[in-house]
Amino acid sequence: MKKGYFGSFGGMFVPELLVPPLAELEEAVNRIMPEKSFQEDIARIHKDFVGRPTPVYYCGNLSRELGFDLFLKREDLAHTGAHKINNTVGQALLARHMGKTCLLAETGAGQHGVATATAAAMLGLECMIFMGALDVERQSINVQRMELLGARVEAVKSGTRTLKDAINEALRYWIAHQQDTHYCLGSAVGPHPFPLLVRELQSVIGREAREQLLERTGRLPDKVVACVGGGSNAIGIFHPFVNDLKVQLVGIEAGGSGRTGDNHSATLAKGWPGVLHGTHSFLLQTPEGQLLPSHSIAPGLDYPGVGPEHSYLKDSGRAGYEVVHDHEALEAFRLLSGKEGIIPALESAHAVAWAISDRAGIEPGSQVLVNLSGRGDKDLNIFRKAEQDTEN
Amino acid sequence: MDNENILTRKIHQALNEGRKALIPFVPAGFPSKDRFWDVVVELDAAGADIIEIGVPFSDPVADGPVVEKASLRALEQGVNLEWIIEGLAENSSKMQAGIVLMGYFNPFLQFGLQDLAQKAGKAGANGLIIPDLILEEVLPYIDLFNDHDLAYIPLVGLNTPPERLKDYAGLNPAFAYLVSVMGITGTRTGENKLLKDKLVQAREVFNCPIALGFGLSTKDQLERIRDLVDAVVFGSALISHLDEGKSAGDFLRSWR
Numbered sequence A: 001m002k003k004g005y006f007g008s009f010g011g012m013f014v015p016e017l018l019v020p021p022l023a024e025l026e027e028a029v030n031r032i033m034p035e036k037s038f039q040e041d042i043a044r045i046h047k048d049f050v051g052r053p054t055p056v057y058y059c060g061n062l063s064r065e066l067g068f069d070l071f072l073k074r075e076d077l078a079h080t081g082a083h084k085i086n087n088t089v090g091q092a093l094l095a096r097h098m099g100k101t102c103l104l105a106e107t108g109a110g111q112h113g114v115a116t117a118t119a120a121a122m123l124g125l126e127c128m129i130f131m132g133a134l135d136v137e138r139q140s141i142n143v144q145r146m147e148l149l150g151a152r153v154e155a156v157k158s159g160t161r162t163l164k165d166a167i168n169e170a171l172r173y174w175i176a177h178q179q180d181t182h183y184c185l186g187s188a189v190g191p192h193p194f195p196l197l198v199r200e201l202q203s204v205i206g207r208e209a210r211e212q213l214l215e216r217t218g219r220l221p222d223k224v225v226a227c228v229g230g231g232s233n234a235i236g237i238f239h240p241f242v243n244d245l246k247v248q249l250v251g252i253e254a255g256g257s258g259r260t261g262d263n264h265s266a267t268l269a270k271g272w273p274g275v276l277h278g279t280h281s282f283l284l285q286t287p288e289g290q291l292l293p294s295h296s297i298a299p300g301l302d303y304p305g306v307g308p309e310h311s312y313l314k315d316s317g318r319a320g321y322e323v324v325h326d327h328e329a330l331e332a333f334r335l336l337s338g339k340e341g342i343i344p345a346l347e348s349a350h351a352v353a354w355a356i357s358d359r360a361g362i363e364p365g366s367q368v369l370v371n372l373s374g375r376g377d378k379d380l381n382i383f384r385k386a387e388q389d390t391e392n
Numbered sequence B: 001m002d003n004e005n006i007l008t009r010k011i012h013q014a015l016n017e018g019r020k021a022l023i024p025f026v027p028a029g030f031p032s033k034d035r036f037w038d039v040v041v042e043l044d045a046a047g048a049d050i051i052e053i054g055v056p057f058s059d060p061v062a063d064g065p066v067v068e069k070a071s072l073r074a075l076e077q078g079v080n081l082e083w084i085i086e087g088l089a090e091n092s093s094k095m096q097a098g099i100v101l102m103g104y105f106n107p108f109l110q111f112g113l114q115d116l117a118q119k120a121g122k123a124g125a126n127g128l129i130i131p132d133l134i135l136e137e138v139l140p141y142i143d144l145f146n147d148h149d150l151a152y153i154p155l156v157g158l159n160t161p162p163e164r165l166k167d168y169a170g171l172n173p174a175f176a177y178l179v180s181v182m183g184i185t186g187t188r189t190g191e192n193k194l195l196k197d198k199l200v201q202a203r204e205v206f207n208c209p210i211a212l213g214f215g216l217s218t219k220d221q222l223e224r225i226r227d228l229v230d231a232v233v234f235g236s237a238l239i240s241h242l243d244e245g246k247s248a249g250d251f252l253r254s255w256r
Helices: A016-031 A036-050 A060-066 A084-097 A111-123 A133-138 A140-148 A163-177 A194-202 A204-217 A232-241 A308-316 A326-340 A346-355 A377-391 B006-016 B036-045 B065-076 B081-094 B105-111 B113-123 B135-147 B162-169 B193-205 B219-228 B236-243 B248-253
Strands: A009-013 A056-058 A069-074 A102-107 A126-132 A152-156 A181-183 A223-227 A248-254 A272-276 A278-283 A319-324 A367-372 B021-027 B050-055 B098-103 B127-129 B176-179 B210-213 B231-234
Touching: A009 A272, A009 A308, A009 B135, A016 A084, A016 A163, A016 A194, A036 A084, A056 A204, A060 A069, A060 A326, A069 A204, A084 A102, A084 A111, A084 A181, A084 A194, A084 A232, A102 A111, A102 A163, A111 A126, A111 A140, A126 A133, A126 A140, A126 A163, A133 A140, A133 A152, A140 A152, A152 A163, A163 A181, A194 A204, A194 A232, A194 A308, A204 A232, A204 A367, A223 A232, A223 A346, A232 A248, A232 A308, A232 A367, A248 A308, A248 A346, A272 B105, A278 A308, A308 A319, A319 A346, A326 A346, A326 A377, A346 A367, A346 A377, B006 B021, B006 B050, B006 B098, B021 B036, B021 B065, B021 B210, B021 B236, B021 B248, B036 B050, B036 B081, B036 B248, B050 B065, B050 B081, B065 B236, B081 B098, B081 B105, B081 B113, B098 B105, B105 B113, B113 B135, B135 B162, B162 B193, B176 B193, B193 B210, B193 B219, B210 B219, B231 B236, B236 B248
Parallel strands: A069 A367, A102 A126, A102 A181, A126 A152, A223 A248, A223 A367, A248 A319, B021 B050, B021 B231, B050 B098, B098 B127, B176 B210, B210 B231
Antiparallel strands: A009 A278, A056 A069, A272 A278
């Protein structure tokens, strides 16, 4: 396969000025990350700071009703409340080894921004976060968290004023500040080597879960289910199962309201390949190649692109991708909270919603592993508002 | 040379007249869809040697606010490649300047690169500048572009290492475009040693003319590097000038 490609997807579609820092990063990934001392540092940070390994939880109440065994990989219990921290502590440590003094990141709803600011504070790095102006308004608590953690948060007023524009602005900033700044990209998207780097750092989810399930049940799951926005939690849990060909991998995209004409984030289901943010992958775009605005009730899934490896897994048939709509995710949000005592992030609720739906067609007695990528406290306002809208 | 690329020839002609070649960049559909081709024709009449026509994209990561705003405005008016190529076909016979289409890869990719090469070449485009299509990614298409006399113009930067400059030189480009700042379009170019050194390096590596762009707004910025540059590109400064309702011709004349 061509360097930086997954089949025909991936690559490095960036301004030439970004080629040297990307080459520098690739070199560091290959040289520094395999070192024993780096691996030991990461293991220690995972254990003491992030709280790994996160448990795999057997949903006894729901499983009895559903007739199959439902397991959750509890990334919601990781520090800062989501899987995002796995990526940021890894990249922050790498950045420090590279001699960088500042971490740069984009953020949509603020989860990756908070995780980056957290890692930066822990490792003594400066932190600069770009966030769409619309998101700054909608997610003011996360802005406050980032600032408390010592980050500078810059509101991006261009384009659709959301995540996609925050990435544009972060790339622009990186062009000008590449000497002392590492761009801590938040998902398995972007130019090579980011999709590989982020996968490597998130694969801890799947490695742990695979081992935990084997130990507990003596066998591998029949299905592994995860939500897909950019797709970092999904690639993290999928990757260690890719060679277990009997394990079905199912990615769940956000279908928005499901009404014709409304925006959504079902990139793999409804888009086609194109180039955005440095990578060739499925996109939501016009026939002329302009990006379409995306939407999901789950802010973390709201992105018109998707990681190139997911495009490849879809194309090759190794993984399947399904769509869940806002109302189904909200129902799963309520259900998991009430039945299992776990409030899931609305993103993760998409994965839960599919697993418990009739559409999944899961055989009785089978075993399903869902990546519960984050906790849902952040989403209570969205949930309450959606409830009110339904009542009215 | 008989087989010299038209863009190379345009730059050499200017140099023979004892001046730098002038390469204005204007986003398609700017200042409005109706007036755009008049602006292009006016730039040509005022002595532009090569004109870069910007193909709008929703997410222009190498551009600053001025170009981005113009780009989004063009999209709102429904400017697309088809419109650009049609307009070019109508107007190119009236013009002397070489024509280059400059835009991000995705709109070209969705148009279909085979179609693009054929139609744009036929309509009178002489080259392509695609800021997010670097050496490794352009290789599959370079023969296609060459077959239709569409020159791929490489963009290189102050941080491009010498061996990579050589790789680009290996493509035998019509000219090479040196980005004068470590930043986006519209970032003002300073007079610095880094730029001068890189120009010297580029001169050694490339056989073709060297154009300098990004962040040029006044002629005196060129003072100390005059001998190292064959052509100058200006975009943001021209857009701001046009935005104030002033004429394209006036702007260009100040540079001649």
